Amino acid sequence: MRWSVALLLLAVSAIPAAAQEEAGNCTGFGLDDDPANIELRRVSSEEARLNFLDNPDQHPGCPDDNESCKLSTFLVPGDRVIVSRNEAGFGCSSFVNGRGRETTGWLPLVAIESLRPAPNWVGQWKRDESAQISIAPDDGDALLVSGEATVGSGAATHSGEFSVHIKGDRNRAAFATDGEQQKAFKDAGEGECAVNLVQLGPYLVVKDNFNCGGANVSFTGIYIRR
Numbered sequence: 001m002r003w004s005v006a007l008l009l010l011a012v013s014a015i016p017a018a019a020q021e022e023a024g025n026c027t028g029f030g031l032d033d034d035p036a037n038i039e040l041r042r043v044s045s046e047e048a049r050l051n052f053l054d055n056p057d058q059h060p061g062c063p064d065d066n067e068s069c070k071l072s073t074f075l076v077p078g079d080r081v082i083v084s085r086n087e088a089g090f091g092c093s094s095f096v097n098g099r100g101r102e103t104t105g106w107l108p109l110v111a112i113e114s115l116r117p118a119p120n121w122v123g124q125w126k127r128d129e130s131a132q133i134s135i136a137p138d139d140g141d142a143l144l145v146s147g148e149a150t151v152g153s154g155a156a157t158h159s160g161e162f163s164v165h166i167k168g169d170r171n172r173a174a175f176a177t178d179g180e181q182q183k184a185f186k187d188a189g190e191g192e193c194a195v196n197l198v199q200l201g202p203y204l205v206v207k208d209n210f211n212c213g214g215a216n217v218s219f220t221g222i223y224i225r226r
Contacts, residue, residue: 028222029205043081047077052105054070126226143165151214160213206219207220
């Protein structure tokens with residue numbers, strides 16, 4: 001992945017915004033995105049380099065393949081991205097490098113091939129310094145998933161955590177917990193923690209309901225192994 005000053009226009013918080021700033025903009029995987037629609041894609045070998053494309057609020061008429069929409073940040077063949085939604089032939093895409101730095105923008109779907117990797121859950125996953133998830137084998141075919149997250153600092157620090165079991169034979173899992181007892185996602189009660197997990201290649205994508213800890217604590221975001 002190559003970087004430039006234009007990255008400042010694309011950088012997003014590790015905790016996504018509650019909604020897209022404006023219809024048609026791509027700000028990465030957010031709280032309004034449906035985990036069921038998330039997919040892993042890879043930059044085609046036919047592309048020498050693939051530039052991210054601008055948002056319409058910054059450049060009317062974008063995203064589009066014309067040169068005026070291209071940003072300086074780009075990917076190279078083999079780079080894998082999370083696509084959270086598609087619009088008119090373009091995918092709202094997020095790339096996270098080995099240092100955890102995330103770049104987000106539009107990419108033409110014809111230039112990024114869809115992948116269907118086998119599930120590979122086990123590892124230490126990190127969104128940033130404030131959220132980590134550990135996944136390890138447990139009895140039988142079960143996996144133990146443990147998450148810790150914080151927000152704020154000093155006396156104003158709020159924290160959250162969960163510990164549940166999932167099956168590792170699929171790329172997607174969902175659960176709810178009241179802090180002590182694990183239950184089905186659909187059975188989450190008012191104020192109880194509910195989480196969707198999607199494991200795709202180098203990424204673990206997480207979306208919760210903001211009820212998995214203290215005020216403003218959320219596990220939502222894109223994690224990589226560290």
